[in-house]
Amino acid sequence: MDKKKSSITILGLGAGDLDQLPYGIYRKLKEAKNLFLRTREHPVVGQLAAEGVAFASYDDVYEQYDSFAEVYEEIVRQLLAAAEKDGDIVYAVPGHPLVAERTVQLLLEKGDAQGVQIEIMGGQSFLDPLFARLKIDPIEGFALLDGTALKTDEVSPGLHTIIAQVYDAMIASDVKLTLMEVLPDDSPVTAATAVGVAGQERIETVPLYELDRLDHFGNLSLVYVPPAREERIWYRQFSYLKEIVAILRSPEGCPWDREQTHQSIRKNLIEETYEVLETIDDEDPDAMCEELGDLLMQIMLHSQMAAEDGYFTVEDVVAGLNEKLVRRHPHVFGEKHADDAVEALANWQEIKAQEKAAKGIEVANQSQLAGIPRDLPALMYAYKLQKKAAQIGFDWDDVADVYGKIEEEYRELREASERDRAEELGDLLFAVVNLARFLKLDPEEALAMTNKKFKRRFSYIESKLKEAGRSFEETDLQEMDKWWEEAKHREKGGEM
Template sequence: MNPKGTITVVGLGAGDLDQLPYGLYRTLKEAGHLYVRTSEHPVLAQLAGEVAYTAFDDIYERHGSFDRVYAEIAETLLAKAVEEKEVVYAVPGHPLVAERTVQLLLQEGPGRGVQIEVGGGQSFLDPLFARLRIDPIEGFALLDGTALQAGQVHPGLHTIIAQVYDKLVASEVKLTLMEVLPDEYPVTVATAVGVKDMERIDTVPLYELDRLDHFGNLTLVYVPQAKDEAVLYRQFSFLKDIVATLRSPEGCPWDREQTHQSIRKNLIEETYEVLETIDDEDPDAMCEELGDLLMQIMLHSQMAAEEGYFTVDDVVAGLNQKLIRRHPHVFGDKSADDAGEALANWQEIKAQEKAAKGIAPDRQSKLAGIPRDLPALMYAYKLQKKAAQVGFDWDDVADVYKKIEEEYQELRTAPEEERAGELGDLLFAVVNLARFLGLDPEEALALTNRKFTSRFAYIEKKLQEAGRSFDDTSLEEMDKWWEEAKRMGRGEK
């Protein structure tokens, strides 16, 4: 099948006419009419009067996003190819390096019956590597400044950010890099590398990146490999390496000896320490304790990796998949106008997941799914909520109060060997009351614990001030201070 037209894409290189291969020079000269993405290139300036061309610079001015600019350029070229049969399109650098319009042509051309041929051209990478003395074998990343995301930036690599056309793009690049790197981190802005009388290279602190004055179509930003520990410490990959080292034969004897069971209790303890920082409204402490909790997850994941079961990357992948799968109202085609609808979606998908695993919900106990190692108060609360969902519940809060009175009287008259069971019944009834009142019993008791601790600390303070001890202080005196602390509400929320 004969094509409706042909687009030949050639690269103008990264420098001036002296650096352009003769074959490409001849292609440009023999083109009846040349189309160029931008006229701002030294080769075109040197060929003025020898080659007629149409530039697409005006399209940049009509659109507020680069995606729309590139889409219009590609659409225009495809239409011209059908109309003129043969079109030569020239771009800065190499056609297949940081040229979104060329990628669009390669994607859309075949479906439109237009053949796309890609010629050569020197990319900006070679002169940049030579000028800055970068060895790419050490690892490098080439990123688009117009669509840069923090997750793309890996400080362990040489990073080259292309298409930093102007101060606006430079500002966006700066803000994105600041999510990963310190404000003072050195970056190099290079314009027209290797072009005589045009080359500009400046190394500045990151926070000054957008204050330079030589941004344009030939501008790149180079971010050197990070060797500073302060930068590496922020990388998840660095944490993985540290934990693997601790568990290695050359690592820590204590860490090497641990098993899932031996550090099981640590996971619970670290979780409660995080909860304490939440209750104290202490963000700095929370940050530290969340790190300790994450360490437990990393250790368990490393142990599992050593046993060939899973890695921490599998943990992250599973979490990502679950979050997307259980939020179709965010990542899919479902909708949820409020938290209730969102929760309904979540429950429906959880049921589908169980069915996919061969778990029949209608055969499961209605009380299934509660972690058995939860604190008893929290476990009771969740048991009652599940039972209430199928109608096994009191009709009125007055009945709950009556049940508490009943259990209280039974505890008072119970023989010694039955007191533990009767006390449990009373506590279970109190948990029911909390649920009816819309309160979390665990949180309510935690609040009282904090109040008790604060008031008792006030008594200890008064004893210290008086130079006395508990042994020589009566209960009446302590109760007086307790009431003082109660009135003052010291440290209570």
């Protein structure tokens, strides 16, 4: 005959006192021979003790570990061990066993594997009295979150948000800081303790920044955040951005936005990208924030157009990116290892090759120069061509050879006919790009620095003319060259 399974019957102590407890659960608690409580900090427990009900609690476990995750794992370990030893036990938790109760979820996950049957009996959760007390209609939408592990991206400002398990001021402080990532510091929040328990209930609404200054946090405490109505809050939500772009493209939206196509705003994407690069070069974080927003707008517009045509949505864009990032970083999200950037890049290249093969692209039959975007600026395109060719050994042996090639191309340009000058100039520029690669410099960045320097020095000439009350027509090259040299000298002296 098969051995009878051990069992753990899980009861909910409800959200109030003994008078609010269903009779069936009360009887089970009274009759239990082996009764275990997650915590004795509950109105029902004192009343049960007064009636002579014997129990053991796990309050001491909270003092033994640094995290709630470790506490819950240990409670479950001890409960399964007790069930295996005693056969049948009763485990009681605050509220309803299936509402904001991590230990119950762990028992459901682990019980069957250890031969322990898990049975759940209901109990009133804290939600019912809370909805009644704060006059919340849950049909409007609500989120129930864990205060001990709250994350910013879980907070949806358009919902009634209930943050449970705010056991003490330290957790309240963590909750406050997380909410401040989403909401203004002065947003109203409500802290509620022992809702519906006569003589113990405390409910206070305070500005968010004062949340952790309240003195009544405990095992029956939670925080309620009402739905946000202010635009300044919604402006931080990606969903609102998507909605705005859809409105702009709608029949009731902006005539200009409605008329655009992928092709008509193609150049905008390039322009916005270069404006972002300019803020990086200027080391201007405020401008960078604004320009990144403009670049994101281009991505949103292209995604909205594609969605209207039934091709893909912005969620598909995000999903594809997330999947690719996880897939191409097996040393972070998988079982591969990479001790340095070289190994990480090798993993990346190997996975890219696998992706191409999965798409039916025969990498072996591709040109060694394949995969370079054809619309890159010519300087950058040349750099990438040379880099790819160098990977298979098509390269100079020494930088002296590169200098020699530049001199050769320079002579050929000087001697070239008018018809061949463009080609010879291109050859010279190509050789200079090769030198940049040998010197481990980015030619695009180097030229951008020189452009910036030229603009700065030319602006100095303009300022000197303005000081003298003269125009360019009223000066000559010799005078302008003098000011140019003066600008160079000032730069070296750190005055500009």
